[in-house]
Amino acid sequence: MPLALLNGQILFSGDKTLGRIDPQRRTPVWNVPHHLSSDAVYRPRAAGLSVITGGQQELGAWQVKDGKPRWLHKAHIQVGTPFVTPERTYVGDGHELLAIDNRTGAIDWRFAGTPDTLASYAPTVAGDTVFFGPGNGLLYALNKANGALKWQLDDSKEWQYIRQMYVSGEVLVAGTYTELLYGINVESGKILWKFKAGNFINSHHVAGEGAYLWSPTGWIYAIDVGSGKVRWRHQTTRYGNHADNWGHMMAELVTLEDKLYCLDMNHVLHVLALDDGRELLRIPFAHDLRPSVSPLPGSRAVMASESGEVQLVQW
Numbered sequence: 310m311p312l313a314l315l316n317g318q319i320l321f322s323g324d325k326t327l328g329r330i331d332p333q334r335r336t337p338v339w340n341v342p343h344h345l346s347s348d349a350v351y352r353p354r355a356a357g358l359s360v361i362t363g364g365q366q367e368l369g370a371w372q373v374k375d376g377k378p379r380w381l382h383k384a385h386i387q388v389g390t391p392f393v394t395p396e397r398t399y400v401g402d403g404h405e406l407l408a409i410d411n412r413t414g415a416i417d418w419r420f421a422g423t424p425d426t427l428a429s430y431a432p433t434v435a436g437d438t439v440f441f442g443p444g445n446g447l448l449y450a451l452n453k454a455n456g457a458l459k460w461q462l463d464d465s466k467e468w469q470y471i472r473q474m475y476v477s478g479e480v481l482v483a484g485t486y487t488e489l490l491y492g493i494n495v496e497s498g499k500i501l502w503k504f505k506a507g508n509f510i511n512s513h514h515v516a517g518e519g520a521y522l523w524s525p526t527g528w529i530y531a532i533d534v535g536s537g538k539v540r541w542r543h544q545t546t547r548y549g550n551h552a553d554n555w556g557h558m559m560a561e562l563v564t565l566e567d568k569l570y571c572l573d574m575n576h577v578l579h580v581l582a583l584d585d586g587r588e589l590l591r592i593p594f595a596h597d598l599r600p601s602v603s604p605l606p607g608s609r610a611v612m613a614s615e616s617g618e619v620q621l622v623q624w
Contacts, residue, residue, distance in 0.1 A: 311561070311601035312611055312619065315355040315373065319603065319611050321619055322349035322362040327371060329360070332605060332621055339376040345369060357395030359411045363388060368400060370411060380414025382407075390431035399439055401428025406441050408456060418456035422449060435476035435495060442471030442483065450498060460498040464491075467503075475515035477534045482520050484513045490522060492537050502537025506530065516564040519583065523558045529571065531586060541586040545573075555579065559600035570610070572602040578610070592624055 313320040318338070319330040327349060328340035343349055345367050353362040359370045359379060365387045370379040382388070386403025393399075397417065398409045406420040406428055420441065428443040438459060439451040446465025451458060468485035475482045476495060483491040488508050492501040506524040513522035519540065520532040527546030530539055545555035556575030563570045568589065569581040576598045580590040597615040604610045609623045 311352040311599070312603050312613055313353045313355060314603050314605075314611075315360075317605070319619065320353040320355055320360055321613070322351075322353045323617065324348045327353065327360070327362060327376065329373065329376065330611075330619060332609070332611065341371070341376040343369065343371075344378075351390055354391060354393040354398075356393045357411060359393070359398075361391055361393045361398050361411075363391075365389075368398070368409075370398070370414065379412070382409060382414055387427055387429070389427070389429040392431045392433055394434055399432045399434060399441075401430070401432075401441075401443060403427060406432060406439075406443070406451070406456070408439075408453075420449070420451055420456045420458075422447075422458070430470060430472055431474075433474040433476060433481075435481070438495060440474055440476075440481055440495075442474065444470035446470075448483070448493070448498070450495070462493065462498040462500070464500065472510075473512055475513075475520075477515050477518060477520075480534050482513070482515050482534060484510050484522070488524075490520065490532065492534060504530075504532055504537050504539075511559065512561045514562040514564065516583075521562045521564070521569055523562065523571070525557065527554075529562070529569075529581070529586065531569075531583070543581055543586040543588070560602055563602055563604055565604040565606070568604070570602050570604045572598065572600065572612075574600070578602060590624065594622075 327343040329338045347364045349362045350364040360373050366384050368382045368388045389401030391398050391400040404423045408417040423443040426443045426445040432441040437453045441449045448462040450460045470486045471483045473484045481493040481495050488506045490504040507526040508524050518534045523529050529543045531541045556573035558573050560572040567583050571579040576594040578592040599613040612620045
């Protein structure tokens with residue numbers, strides 16, 4: 310599964326175990342059996358004192374410090390992808406969105422606005438608002454304190470569901486199950502802009518005032534969050550069997566400082582400059598990697614191999 314970073318520490322989960330790695334140490338800080346009834350398929354997410362992971366049948370919390378279990382939520386129908394804050398975990402379970410207390414596992418509130426849709430995709434939180442796009446063609450803005458509806462947006466003629474959401478300033482950047490990326494005002498729900506990528510958007514990443522995505526048409530785009538205008542684009546594919554073509558990308562794009570990190574399916578790590586998209590480095594790997602890269606300061610990154618290893622690489 311993809312790795313997660315927390316204050317320079319690496320968190321991992323898999324078929325049987327959950328663990329934390331300090332990149333300065335050769336052995337894990339802790340590595341414990343997670344005792345879930347199935348594989349931990351969701352990326353571990355950490356905030357405050359808890360690390361959260363699980364699968365469609367269960368979601369659990371463990372202490373970041375030592376890996377001791379805190380609580381386990383068993384699915385009522387099917388657990389979706391969680392979003393974790395220091396106080397709460399927000400996650401879909403069947404036709405509801407749950408707000409779970411990270412200390413106790415108690416459900417603080419439920420939003421049951423999706424009777425015909427399984428809430429599978431992660432919400433996001435900004436300020437006092439939870440944004441939730443369960444897959445019924447609607448985007449909901451909910452009061453973080455009690456789950457009350459603030460507003461809802463229906464653009465179902467353009468999207469089926471929202472796969473990823475990030476907030477930058479007053480703009481919610483939402484990737485949809487079409488080829489459209491949206492900029493939406495967080496207070497009113499007004500659509501500020503739409504960007505058509507030309508093909509299905511696998512994932513996108515937001516850092517500062519920039520949104521970054523790869524389109525299967527063969528381009529990485531950098532988009533201004535405020536206006537939706539393209540700042541730059543970098544071509545990855547020249548159709549016609551060009552020798553320098555990148556592999557397709559399943560790994561999410563990641564930024565650190567002034568660089569954009571892109572791992573393609575040919576196991577090549579591309580490092581682009583954030584200001585203009587020029588390629589700074591191209592690093593091929595001789596072994597198969599999982600589609601995940603976690604860059605660290607000092608020209609280092611943590612990668613995961615197909616054989617289940619977590620690897621620290623340096624260039």
